[in-house]
Amino acid sequence: MANAASGMAVHDDCKLKFLELKAKRTYRFIVFKIEEKQKQVVVEKLGEPSQSYDDFTASLPADECRYAVYDFDFVTAENCQKSRIFFIAWSPDTSRVRSKMIYASSKDRFKRELDGIQVELQATDPTEMGLDVIRSRAN
Amino acid sequence: MASLIETYACAPSTERGRGILISGDPKTNSILYCNARSVFIRYLDRPLHIAVYGDHSYPVTVARYSPNGEWIASADVSGIIRIWGTHNDFVLKNEFKVLSGRIDDLQWSPDGLRIVACGDGKGKSFVRAFMWDSGSTVGDFDGHSKRVLSCHFKPTRPFRIASCGEDFLVNFYEGPPFKFKLSHREHSNFVNCIRFSPDGSKLISVSSDKKGIIYDAKTGDTMGQLSSEDGHTGSIYAVSWSGDGKHVLTVSADKTAKIWEIFEDGTGKVSKTLECSGSGGVEDMLVGCLWQNGHLITVSLSGTINLYSASDPDKQPLCLSGHMKNVNTLTLIESNEKIILSSSFDGSILRWTPGTGHSGKLQRKDSSQIKCLVATKEEIMTSGYDNKVWRISLDQDKAGEAEHIDVGSQPKDLSQAINSPDLALVSLDSGVVLLKDMQILSNINLGFSVTASVIAPDGSEAIVGGQDGKLHIYSVSGDSLTEEATLEKHRGPISVIRYSPDFSMFASADLNREAVVWDRTSKEVKLNNMLFHTARINCLAWSPNSTMVATGSLDTCVIIYEVGKPASSRITVKNAHPGGVYGLVFIDACNVASSGEDACIRVWKIVQQ
Numbered sequence: 001m002a003n004a005a006s007g008m009a010v011h012d013d014c015k016l017k018f019l020e021l022k023a024k025r026t027y028r029f030i031v032f033k034i035e036e037k038q039k040q041v042v043v044e045k046l047g048e049p050s051q052s053y054d055d056f057t058a059s060l061p062a063d064e065c066r067y068a069v070y071d072f073d074f075v076t077a078e079n080c081q082k083s084r085i086f087f088i089a090w091s092p093d094t095s096r097v098r099s100k101m102i103y104a105s106s107k108d109r110f111k112r113e114l115d116g117i118q119v120e121l122q123a124t125d126p127t128e129m130g131l132d133v134i135r136s137r138a139n
Numbered sequence: 140m141a142s143l144i145e146t147y148a149c150a151p152s153t154e155r156g157r158g159i160l161i162s163g164d165p166k167t168n169s170i171l172y173c174n175a176r177s178v179f180i181r182y183l184d185r186p187l188h189i190a191v192y193g194d195h196s197y198p199v200t201v202a203r204y205s206p207n208g209e210w211i212a213s214a215d216v217s218g219i220i221r222i223w224g225t226h227n228d229f230v231l232k233n234e235f236k237v238l239s240g241r242i243d244d245l246q247w248s249p250d251g252l253r254i255v256a257c258g259d260g261k262g263k264s265f266v267r268a269f270m271w272d273s274g275s276t277v278g279d280f281d282g283h284s285k286r287v288l289s290c291h292f293k294p295t296r297p298f299r300i301a302s303c304g305e306d307f308l309v310n311f312y313e314g315p316p317f318k319f320k321l322s323h324r325e326h327s328n329f330v331n332c333i334r335f336s337p338d339g340s341k342l343i344s345v346s347s348d349k350k351g352i353i354y355d356a357k358t359g360d361t362m363g364q365l366s367s368e369d370g371h372t373g374s375i376y377a378v379s380w381s382g383d384g385k386h387v388l389t390v391s392a393d394k395t396a397k398i399w400e401i402f403e404d405g406t407g408k409v410s411k412t413l414e415c416s417g418s419g420g421v422e423d424m425l426v427g428c429l430w431q432n433g434h435l436i437t438v439s440l441s442g443t444i445n446l447y448s449a450s451d452p453d454k455q456p457l458c459l460s461g462h463m464k465n466v467n468t469l470t471l472i473e474s475n476e477k478i479i480l481s482s483s484f485d486g487s488i489l490r491w492t493p494g495t496g497h498s499g500k501l502q503r504k505d506s507s508q509i510k511c512l513v514a515t516k517e518e519i520m521t522s523g524y525d526n527k528v529w530r531i532s533l534d535q536d537k538a539g540e541a542e543h544i545d546v547g548s549q550p551k552d553l554s555q556a557i558n559s560p561d562l563a564l565v566s567l568d569s570g571v572v573l574l575k576d577m578q579i580l581s582n583i584n585l586g587f588s589v590t591a592s593v594i595a596p597d598g599s600e601a602i603v604g605g606q607d608g609k610l611h612i613y614s615v616s617g618d619s620l621t622e623e624a625t626l627e628k629h630r631g632p633i634s635v636i637r638y639s640p641d642f643s644m645f646a647s648a649d650l651n652r653e654a655v656v657w658d659r660t661s662k663e664v665k666l667n668n669m670l671f672h673t674a675r676i677n678c679l680a681w682s683p684n685s686t687m688v689a690t691g692s693l694d695t696c697v698i699i700y701e702v703g704k705p706a707s708s709r710i711t712v713k714n715a716h717p718g719g720v721y722g723l724v725f726i727d728a729c730n731v732a733s734s735g736e737d738a739c740i741r742v743w744k745i746v747q748q
Binding site: 093094125126127130131132 | 630668670671706707
C-alpha cells in the first residue's frame with residue numbers, strides 16, 4: 001500500500017488541465033479530489049471562465065477535503081488588470097480526521113507537480129476563503 | 140459601515156484607603172482620569188464624546204497635560220511613563236521606565252522640559268526627575284524611606300520640588316540639578332497630597348491624620364496649619380488650589396469637601412463645606428478633587444464625579460457617573476422614552492438615555508453581585524454568583540421592593556417571558572427551574588449540563604443549550620417541559636440563545652465563535668456561516684424589526700449580519716471595547732449599543748451600503 005506520507009500519485013489529467021488553465025485560460029477553476037481506492041489525485045470539477053467566485057465556493061463540499069485551483073482576476077490600484085492563480089487547500093473543520101490527514105500529507109507533492117501557482121491558501125471554513133481574504137492575498 | 144455616535148464613559152478606578160489624582164486642562168475645559176489600562180479625556184462641555192488612550196500594558200495610575208497642552212504624560216503600575224501628543228491621534232513621543240514599581244504621581248515642570256515622578260521604588264529610588272525628551276536624570280532624590288505618594292514642582296522660579304509619602308515626611312529639594320534641602324516630620328500619618336499654590340508662594344500638604352500644613356514655598360519653612368475647628372474628621376486624600384491661590388479645596392474620607400480660605404500668614408479657615416449628596420455609605424468617601432476654571436470637581440469612591448460651580452457652591456452639583464468594572468449586561472426599557480439599563484458584576488445598575496447620556500444610578504438597598512439581568516418596564520430580575528434570583532420593582536430611578544428566592548445552585552442564565560413577565564426560566568448546571576411570580580413552579584433535572592436558555596415571549600416554548608453544543612427545544616405546559624426537538628449544529632458549548640422580536644426565528648451562539656439563525660417553526664437553518672469572530676461569542680441581539688442580528692465577542696468586535704443576505708456581507712466594528720464585548724442591545728433599527736470589559740458603553744449608528 002502506498003504510504004500516504006510520501007504522497008498520492010497524480011493523474012496526468014490534473015497536470016494537463018492545469019496547464020490549460022495557466023496558458024489558454026480555458027477554465028476559471030479546477031477542483032481536485034483524492035480517490036483513496038485508486039490512490040490518485042483526479043480532477044473532480046472544471047469551471048467555465050464565465051463562472052464567478054460564488055459558483056466556485058458552491059462547488060466545494062462542506063464536509064469533505066479538496067484541493068482547488070482558482071484563477072482570480074482583479075484590478076490593481078494603478079488600474080491594471082491582473083490575475084493570480086490561487087491554490088486552495090480546502091480542509092473544513094467538519095470533515096473526517098483521516099481525510100484531513102491524507103490531504104495534508106499529499107499537498108506538498110501535488111503542489112510541486114503544478115508549476116505556476118502564485119498564492120497558496122488553506123481554508124478550514126467558508127470565512128477563511130471569503131472574497132475579501134482572496135482580494136487581500138492577491139496584492 | 141458603523142460609526143460611533145456616543146460613548147458613555149466609565150468612572151475613574153478608585154481604591155479604598157487611597158486618594159486618586161485627576162488632572163485637567165483649563166484651556167480645553169477637559170479632565171483626565173484613568174481606569175484599568177486606559178486614560179480617558181473627558182470634555183466637560185461635550186459629555187458624550189470622550190477620547191480614550193489605551194496603549195498602556197499595565198493599569199494606568201495618573202495622567203497629566205503638559206503646561207502648553209500639547210502633550211500628555213501618563214504613568215502606570217509597572218513604572219513606565221508614556222508621553223504622547225494630544226492631537227494627531229495620540230502619537231507616542233517617548234516611553235521611559237522611570238521607577239521599578241508603581242508610579243503614584245507625575246508632574247511637569249512649568250516650562251514643560253522636565254518631569255518628576257514619584258511612587259513605590261521598591262527600596263531603590265522613590266522619586267525621579269528627568270528631561271521630557273531625552274529621559275536623562277536631573278537630580279538625586281534621597282530622603283524617603285517608603286512609598287512617595289505625591290510630588291509637585293514649584294510653578295515659579297527658583298525651581299523647587301516637594302514630595303511627601305508614607306514615611307510621614309515632607310521633603311523639599313532645590314535645583315536643578317535637584318538636591319535634598321530639608322524635610323518636615325509634622326504629620327503623624329501618611330501624607331497624601333502636596334501642592335504648590337499657582338503663584339508659587341505657598342505649599343500645602345494634607346495627610347491621613349486629618350491635618351493640612353502650609354509652608355513657605357521658597358524656603359520650605361512651616362508657616363501655619365489649616366485650622367482644626369470645623370476641620371475634616373477623616374483622612375484628607377487630596378487638595379487643589381484655586382486659580383488665584385487664595386482658596387484650596389480638600390476632600391476627605393468623612394464624605395465632605397471643604398473650601399478653605401488661605402491667609403497671607405499661612406493659616407487657613409474653612410469658608411464652605413460641601414456635603415455629599417449620596418446616601419452616606421462608604422462609597423461616598425471622597426478621594427479626588429480638582430479646581431479648574433470655575434468648576435470644583437470631586438470624585439467619590441464609587442467613581443461618581445461631582446461638578447460644583449465655584450461661584451455658587453451651594454447649587455446641586457452635576458453628577459457624572461459610570462461603571463468602574465466590566466459591564467456585563469445591557470437591556471433596553473421602553474417606557475415613555477427609551478432607557479438603557481447597564482449592569483456590572485459589582486452590582487451597580489445605571490440608567491442611560493440615548494442622546495443625553497447618564498440619567499441616574501439605580502439605588503438598591505443591597506448591592507449583591509449581578510451576572511444576568513432581564514428587565515421589563517416595571518421590574519427587573521437579576522441573578523448573581525450565589526443561589527438567589529432577585530426581583531426588584533422599578534419606579535423611575537428608584538429600586539422598589541426587592542424579593543428573592545433561592546433556586547438551589549448558581550443560575551447560569553435567566554430569561555423572562557416578555558408578554559407574561561411573571562413566568563421566568565432559570566437555568567442551572569443540571570437543569571432548569573420555572574419560576575412563576577417568584578415561586579418555584581418546578582425544578583426539572585434535564586440530565587445534561589446546561590449553559591444557556593431562553594423562554595418564548597408567551598411562555599409556550601423554551602430552548603435550552605448544553606455544554607455539548609446541542610439545542611433542545613421544549614414546549615412548556617404548566618409546570619412541565621416536553622422535549623420537542625434537538626438541533627445539532629454547534630461545535631462548542633452554547634453561550635446565548637435569543638428569539639427574534641417577531642417570534643419567527645431564533646439565533647444561537649456558541650463558545651466556538653459560531654452563530655446560527657434558525658427558523659422557529661421548521662427548525663431549519665436560516666443563516667449559517669456566521670463564523671467571522673475569532674474568539675468566543677459573548678452576547679447576541681436582534682434588531683426590533685427582526686432583520687438584523689448583532690453578535691459581540693471576546694475578540695473585541697461587534698459584527699452585524701442581515702438575515703436576508705449572506706453572512707459574508709456583514710458590518711464589522713473592530714476594537715469596539717478593548718478586553719471584549721459583553722453586552723449588546725439594539726436601540727432602534729439602526730442604532731446598536733454595546734458594552735464591554737473597559738466599563739464603557741458605546742452607541743453605533745449602522746449605515747447600510
